[in-house]
Amino acid sequence: MSLQATTSQTVGPYFRIGLEWLYQDNLADEGVEGERVVIRGRVLDGDLVGVPDAMVEIWQANSRGKYAHPADTQQKLVEPGFQGYGRVPTDNNGAFRFITIKPGPVPGPEGKDQAPHLVISVFMRGLLKRLTTRMYFPDARNAADPILNLVEPIRRSTLIAKCMPDALKWDIVLQGPDETVFFDLGL
Amino acid sequence: MNPVGGYRAPYPGTQPSHLHPPYVSSVKRSPTRPLVQIPYTLSEVTGPSFGSELVSPTACDLTRQHKGEPLGERIVVSGRVIDEDSRPAANTLVEIWQANSAGRYRHEVDQHDAPLDPNFTGCGRAVTDSEGRYRFVTIRPGEYPWRNHHNAWRPAHIHFSLFGPAFATRLVTQMFFPGDPLLPFDPIFNCTADEKARNRLISVFDWESTQPMQALGYRFDIILRGRDATPMETE
Numbered sequence: 001m002s003l004q005a006t007t008s009q010t011v012g013p014y015f016r017i018g019l020e021w022l023y024q025d026n027l028a029d030e031g032v033e034g035e036r037v038v039i040r041g042r043v044l045d046g047d048l049v050g051v052p053d054a055m056v057e058i059w060q061a062n063s064r065g066k067y068a069h070p071a072d073t074q075q076k077l078v079e080p081g082f083q084g085y086g087r088v089p090t091d092n093n094g095a096f097r098f099i100t101i102k103p104g105p106v107p108g109p110e111g112k113d114q115a116p117h118l119v120i121s122v123f124m125r126g127l128l129k130r131l132t133t134r135m136y137f138p139d140a141r142n143a144a145d146p147i148l149n150l151v152e153p154i155r156r157s158t159l160i161a162k163c164m165p166d167a168l169k170w171d172i173v174l175q176g177p178d179e180t181v182f183f184d185l186g187l
Numbered sequence: 188m189n190p191v192g193g194y195r196a197p198y199p200g201t202q203p204s205h206l207h208p209p210y211v212s213s214v215k216r217s218p219t220r221p222l223v224q225i226p227y228t229l230s231e232v233t234g235p236s237f238g239s240e241l242v243s244p245t246a247c248d249l250t251r252q253h254k255g256e257p258l259g260e261r262i263v264v265s266g267r268v269i270d271e272d273s274r275p276a277a278n279t280l281v282e283i284w285q286a287n288s289a290g291r292y293r294h295e296v297d298q299h300d301a302p303l304d305p306n307f308t309g310c311g312r313a314v315t316d317s318e319g320r321y322r323f324v325t326i327r328p329g330e331y332p333w334r335n336h337h338n339a340w341r342p343a344h345i346h347f348s349l350f351g352p353a354f355a356t357r358l359v360t361q362m363f364f365p366g367d368p369l370l371p372f373d374p375i376f377n378c379t380a381d382e383k384a385r386n387r388l389i390s391v392f393d394w395e396s397t398q399p400m401q402a403l404g405y406r407f408d409i410i411l412r413g414r415d416a417t418p419m420e421t422e
Contacts, residue, residue, distance in 0.1 A: 002271045004198045005412045007379045007388055009361040010210075011346065014292040018284025018310045018346060022237075046215035053296070059234055059354050069233035071191075071353070085235035108228045109191075119230045119354055126212030128203035128378045130357065134230075147225050155220075175219050184222035185231060185355055186196035186412075 008129035013053045015123070016089065027058065027086045027100035033079060034063025034101030038167040039135070042094045043122065046175035050094020054124035056172070058086035058098065060117075065104030074107070090124075097167075102137055108146045115145035122172055131182045135170050136160045155181050193227030193415045194355040195271060200381035209374035211335050227355065227415075234354040237280040239314040247313040249285075249325040257307035259288025259326035261402040264362070264390065268319040268349060271413030275319030276356075281409075282348040283311045283323060290329030299331050324402065330369055342369035342376060351411040362407045363389045 011019075028036065043051040061067045061084060066076035068083050084103075088096045100118075108114040115136055122131040136142050136159050148156050158180045161168035173180045205217035250257055264283075268276040286292045286309060289301040293308055309328075313321045328343050344361040351357065363370060370376055370389070379385045387410075396404030 002195075002413060003269070003273060003410045004201050004384060004387075005195075005271055006358060006360050006410045007384050008202055008358060009346075009375060009378075009388070011348075011359050013296050014284065014286075014294040015346065015348075017292060017294055017308065018282050018312075019348060021310070021312070022282075046219075051216065057357075059230070061230075067229060067233035069236070069353075071233050072229055083235060106229050109226050114228060114230070117230070121354070121357055123359060124216060126210070126214075126216035128205060128207055128210065128213060128375070130359065131205070131218065132354075147228070150225055151223055174216055179218060179220050181220075182218050182222050184224045185227070186194065 011123045013125040025098040040097040041170040043172045054090040057121040060084045061103040115141035194412045201384035203378035207378045253306040255306040263404040265322035266408040285328040285345040290331030342367040356411045
C-alpha cells in the first residue's frame, strides 16, 4: 500500500515573499554556448486581462540537448554554469520576460528526437495546482515533434513562440479561443 | 515503448481540479479545454536541484532575521519529505512563506488592517537532509479576512514550495493547524474531494519537537509523487 502524494494548494497572491530570492530571468550568462534568445509574453485570464500575480518557471536542456540532471544519461556534455532553470513573475500587466539559449534536441518516446523546447510550470493566485505546458521555437523540426503531434493541429500554434523584431513572443492564455494547450502529467 | 519511467497518477480525489467555483478566483483562471495527455520524456523526469550551498543555515529560523524578535507564539515546524514509496527526498529545497502573528503579509497587495511586524518577514528556506528531514523555527501565523465571499476568513496556514527530484514532482501546498475552527469554511482547504487527503494538510502537534520553555512543535510530513511501476526496458 503506497502513500498518497500531498494535495496541491494555490500559491496565493503573496508568493513573492517566499519565492523572490530565486527569481532568475537570465538563464544563460555570457559565455554559455548556444543561440541567445529573449522571450517575452503575457499571462492572460478568461477576460484576456493580464494576470499580475502569476509566476512562470522554466526547465530546459543546454544547447547540446543535455539536461543537468542525473536521470539524463546521454553521452553529451553538461555545461558548467548552465543549469537550465528560470523563475519569473509577471508584472502589473501580466507580462513576463526572460533570456536564455535555445536548447538542443532531446530524445523523446521511441528514441525519436524532440524539437527544441522549454518545459513550463505556471503558478498564480486562483490556480489550485500548477499548469504545465511547453514552449517550442520557430523551427522546422516542430513538424516531426512527437509531443506536438499529440495536440490537435489547430491548437499547436499556442505552443510555438513567434518571431518578433526584438524577441520571441509567447503568451500563456488561460481561456478562450486561443487557450494555450496545457498537459496532463497526472498531477 | 517509452524508455523513461514516469510518475504515478494521483489516487482519485486526492488532488484538486483547476476549476473550483467556491474559490472565486479559479473561475477565470482555470483552463476550459481538457488537458492533453502526453507520455513522460526526459524533459519531465529531470528537473532543477538546489543544494545546501544556496541556502544559509539561518534561513530556516524566521524569528532571527531582524534586530528584534517578532511578536507572536514561537513554533517549530518540522517533518520529512518522502515519496509515495516512503523513500526520503534528500537534499531538496523547501521554501515557505506566511503572514505574521496578526494575520498580515509583508506585501504591498495585502491591505488588511492589521499591523506589520518590523521584526518579521515571513520567508524561510531549508534543504532536506539525507533522511528528507527539514525544520523551521517561526511564529504561528494569524488568520485573516479575504474577499472571496461575505465574511470570508483564511485559517492560519504556512505556504510550502518543493521541487523534489524532477519537473514532475514540483509541489506547492499549504500547511494548516490542528483544531482551527475556520477549516470547514475555507474553500481553498476544501478544494479536494477526498477528506483524508485534505486532512493530511493539517499539521500534527508534536511533543518530540516541542522545546521546553521555548516553542510548541508541529509536524508536517510532505509526500511527493512516486515513480511509476518499473519502466519497460529499452529495446
